[in-house]
Amino acid sequence: MTPSDYLLTSLTNIRKNRLRSILTIIGVAVAIGALTSMMSLGIGLQENFNKAIKENKLITQITIAPKEINGKTRPLNDSVIKIFSGLSGVETAFKDNRIPSKIIFREIDRNTTIKSIPFSYEKYFTREAYISGGFFQSDTSLSLIITDKFLETLLHESDSTLKNNSEKTDSLLSTLSGSEITISAVTVDTRIMGNIFLAMTTLMSNKLPFRDSLITFTIAGVVKQKNMTDWGTGIYITETVSQKIPQLNFENIWDLLDKKQLQGIQSATVYTQGIKESERISEQIKLMGYNTKSILDEMQELKQMFFIMDSILGAIGIMALFIAILGLVNTLIMSIYERTREIGILKSMGAKNSQVRKLFIIEAGCVGLTGALVGIPLGWSVTRLIDTILFSTLLKNVDEEIIIFSFPWYLIAGAILFSIFFSILAGLYPANRASKIDPVKALRHE
């Protein structure tokens, strides 16, 4: 008998017992549907997480801070950052420079912190990261990158009617690159502080020896906040430009009083070439006496969490499949009872035990395959339905693209193979039983 003979005979038998076969296939399909939808939830959440990490470049980012060992702190300064830059696998290393400033936009002023980023940072922004505009034209241009959320807040403050009009806000956001924002940087008034008489007079008259420096910047790009690694800041300028902004080297009065602060930079950021390098470089920097923090530290726990979640979801699906498999075993055993005489006749024609066994195994495999082919679209439909319900209710106001269920090709292929494998496994006992039927007894069977 050829493989197609086995297949056609099995399909004929399935068709012959149509109702029972359909019920068994439905059982397998429901189980596979449950299994795939459960697994797709796990995969979807994991993909969501991976996507978020990838978009934010968090995976290759290491934040470095000085570390106190036996009361001594190794300073973090420009020369140390240069050493970091020279480490193999490091793409870029820069100090985290934050400038406390006041910004003025459309006659609205607001206190904020501006962060400087190196010009080489451009490669971390994809074209999709921008709502309008792009990266700085040059290292020295007086331009800035602003996050959509920050700009949105400024727009809402300047025009309260926009608060309830998200469409208008969004369209405005996409037209604002090229607009001007004035940065007011506070600095010590050297004219006063350089003259002891003037300084004394100023302080005695309850005035501060500071003065504002106003610099006008152009918005180079409006970037989606989710693409920025530092969510505490809404405005970014280049490192070179940041050097030109007069600034007090403290963020608050406590920083000013902290002597350690004056010894060097508070923190630095290193970007590596990949995840493998991140682990190694993080260890190297730790050995140099600095604290490091990266997403990798959290990854192990997250991996474990996803594994546990996948296992629980998978176990629920497997339980459903197990019940379906029992149904399949039952169907096949019933089929043996009904076909006992037929098995005897097949043997009288010269069918070997192995051929009879194959017939039942292939029949079980066919049920498994059909169950999977029905079950996967069923599972997919259920997840689409849940998606639709969630996005029209609970997740109505979420503008981020969230993946809840994901059906990658390997899940579909895996589900088909899984279903066939377990169905064949379920078919082994009935098939073995059928193959061992005594033809003489079988022929007497009515």
Next chain:
Amino acid sequence: MFQIINIRKEYDTGKRKVHALRGVSFEIPDGRSVAIVGKSGCGKSTLLNLLGGLDRPSDGDIFLNGLNISRLKSSKLAEYRKSKVGMIFLIHSITAWENVAMALAIGDVPRRNRKNIAKDLLSEVGLGDRVDHLPSELSGGECQRVAIARALANSPETILADEPTGNLDSETSLKIMELLSSLNKKDGKTLIMVTHDIEYAGKFSDAIITLKDGQIIDQL
């Protein structure tokens, strides 16, 4: 030639041993037609099953042209059933031609040739216009003809028939017996049949073996 040498067959029913055959010996030359007769429970179907390779004797040997079929392994015995003997049985859930084609599939005949061979065989037994019918749509005699066509599928040397005219009216029985006899006389196939009907046994057989309580009591 079949050589049956002192075969015994015992069944263990759990409570007691049933001696279905108690030392049966005879020979059947090729191309002969033999009827095995006797009352119910005398062991005639057991003997036919042993000759068909469906069962093995508890003791003794059965040779077909020198091949000891009672000592064959399970897979070799299946080969024997496939190519050497044709037993008259019918699967009721598939059509007439599918019954024949099933035997051809087991006989490893290529798929493309099966339907034509099946149609030819069914035409030979007078069912050329009933090939697509299910056995439930055929009369008893027609079903027996399908079973005969199916038995002939792999061109066996021997046809084994257990009560080929059972449950058939006398006219149909006669036609079936004539068909079987023509296979023996025209095609030279050895015909071994078990029957209750002494009249047909005498009319269509070269030899009659009468069994009683698992032993041959008469051999004509």
